[in-house]
Every structure is written in C-alpha cells, then in structure tokens.
Amino acid sequence: MSGILEGKNVLVTGVLTEASIAYATARIAQEQGATVVLSNFGRALSLCQRIAKRLPAEAPVVELDVTDTEHLATLADRLREHVDGLDGVVHSIGFAPQEAMGDGFPGVAWEHAATAFQVSSWSMASLTQACRPLFGDRASVVGLTFDASVAWPVYGWMGAAKAALESTSRYLARELGPEGIRVNLVAAGPLRSMAMRSIPGSSQFEEAWEARAPLGWSVTDTEPAGKAVVALLSDWFPATTGEILHVDGGFHAVGV
Numbered sequence: 001m002s003g004i005l006e007g008k009n010v011l012v013t014g015v016l017t018e019a020s021i022a023y024a025t026a027r028i029a030q031e032q033g034a035t036v037v038l039s040n041f042g043r044a045l046s047l048c049q050r051i052a053k054r055l056p057a058e059a060p061v062v063e064l065d066v067t068d069t070e071h072l073a074t075l076a077d078r079l080r081e082h083v084d085g086l087d088g089v090v091h092s093i094g095f096a097p098q099e100a101m102g103d104g105f106p107g108v109a110w111e112h113a114a115t116a117f118q119v120s121s122w123s124m125a126s127l128t129q130a131c132r133p134l135f136g137d138r139a140s141v142v143g144l145t146f147d148a149s150v151a152w153p154v155y156g157w158m159g160a161a162k163a164a165l166e167s168t169s170r171y172l173a174r175e176l177g178p179e180g181i182r183v184n185l186v187a188a189g190p191l192r193s194m195a196m197r198s199i200p201g202s203s204q205f206e207e208a209w210e211a212r213a214p215l216g217w218s219v220t221d222t223e224p225a226g227k228a229v230v231a232l233l234s235d236w237f238p239a240t241t242g243e244i245l246h247v248d249g250g251f252h253a254v255g256v
Contacts, residue, residue: 003032004234009083011131013039013064014092015048020193021144021186022092023051024226029088030056032230037082041065066093066123075130086134088233091127091143094120094165100157113157121164128172128183138180142232143169144225145185145244147252153204166244173242182241184232188225189217189248212256213249 010029015022015038026036036059040048045063052059060082065071096116100108124143148163166185173183190205209217228247231237246252
C-alpha cells in the first residue's frame with residue numbers, strides 16, 4: 001500500500017534535533033512516500049545536515065535564513081537542484097530573544113519584539129511567497145503554533161507573535177486559496193524541544209497539561225503532531241484551509 005504523500009515533494013524548515021516536531025514530520029513524510037528537503041541556517045545548518053542522515057533516507061539540506069532577502073529570493077532556484085516542484089511546505093520557524101520573554105511584557109523594547117514578529121510570524125508569508133514558483137495546481141503549507149487564543153505565563157512576546165502567525169495563516173489561506181494553496185496550522189501541546197527549553201519557567205506548561213489534558217500528554221512524544229502535519233500535507237484534507245488543528249491531548253477544550 002502506498003503512503004499518503006506518495007510522489008509528493010515537501011520542504012521541511014527548522015529541523016534541528018530529533019526531539020522536534022519538524023524532524024518527526026520529515027521522518028513520517030518519508031515513510032508516507034514523500035521526497036523531503038530540509039532547511040536551516042547559520043550554526044544550525046551543520047546540525048541539520050547531521051540530523052538529515054538519521055532520516056530513513058538522507059535528505060538534502062538547503063540554507064535558509066528567513067530574515068535574509070537574498071536567501072528568500074534564491075530559494076526556489078536552489079530547491080530546483082533537488083526537486084522539480086513542491087507540493088508541501090512546513091513552516092517550523094520561530095524565535096524570540098530572551099529579552100522578549102518572561103515577565104515585563106509592556107517594557108520590552110521594539111527591537112526585541114520586532115525580531116519575534118519577523119522570524120515567527122511574517123516569515124510564514126515570506127516563505128510561502130518564496131516557494132510559490134514551485135507550486136503546481138495544488139499545494140499545502142502547514143505551520144506550527146502554540147495556542148495563541150489566551151495569554152500564557154513566561155511566553156511573552158512569543159505569544160503575541162504566535163497570535164500574529166495564526167492571523168497570517170488565515171490571510172494567506174484567503175488570498176492563495178484560488179491558486180489551490182491550502183494554509184493550515186497545527187497547535188501542539190508543550191514538547192521538550194529546543195524551542196520549549198529556551199523558555200524560562202516552561203515546566204509550568206508541563207504541569208498544567210499533566211493535570212488537565214483529557215487524553216493525557218507526553219512532553220517527549222512528537223509523533224502525534226508530526227502525523228497531523230503530514231495529514232494536512234496530504235490530499236486527505238482537500239477542502240480545509242485557514243484551520244488550526246489542535247494536537248494537545250484535548251487541553252484547549254476544557255476548563256479548570
């Protein structure tokens with residue numbers, strides 16, 4: 001039986017360690033028949049190249065810093081060295097300076113908040129735009145969020161940037177739908193990824209999920225989120241766009 005991504009080409013950004021949703025997505029996508037290309041940049045590039053070897057089939061890696069206009073402008077041509085087109089893109093990119101997180105939200109300098117918005121929110125639009133020349137009649141863009149409908153402890157401007165990401169995905173869905181491009185997000189529960197470990201006091205999230213998620217929640221299991229991303233990349237959600245799919249053990253649906 002062929003996989004649900006058989007014959008599809010997918011770009012997965014932001015793969016850094018095996019503990020990431022991006023890595024789980026890349027692995028499951030390959031298992032489901034996709035040809036996968038990874039991206040990262042700077043010091044993370046060599047880590048990404050190393051992790052690419054641990055996938056079922058070693059994936060090529062392209063350099064992409066979403067704050068670098070040259071990287072974005074040349075991305076399509078550089079991807080063409082590995083694939084003849086793209087059927088899916090995974091936006092697994094987020095960053096906020098430490099100064100923009102924790103307490104003191106109203107006192108954060110614009111330069112720190114601006115970095116969070118550029119890297120974590122605007123980049124979903126700029127990445128999609130950079131990949132547009134490679135899309136055919138249909139394509140799926142999937143990003144990763146952490147439920148931004150409420151304010152969380154210690155998340156600070158990263159939370160505001162995630163809210164902007166969620167809005168960005170809806171505007172992209174609205175504008176690109178006529179081109180056959182679907183844009184959706186997966187809102188995962190807390191996972192012990194590099195991103196979560198960089199948040200001061202993130203153990204509060206783990207304790208809350210342990211107490212409240214109806215299905216239970218494992219902070220080390222990236223498989224459920226990876227499967228959700230792959231499902232949205234596939235043709236099994238042909239009429240779904242502008243959606244936020246919660247993969248959080250049901251935490252978002254319950255009160256105290």
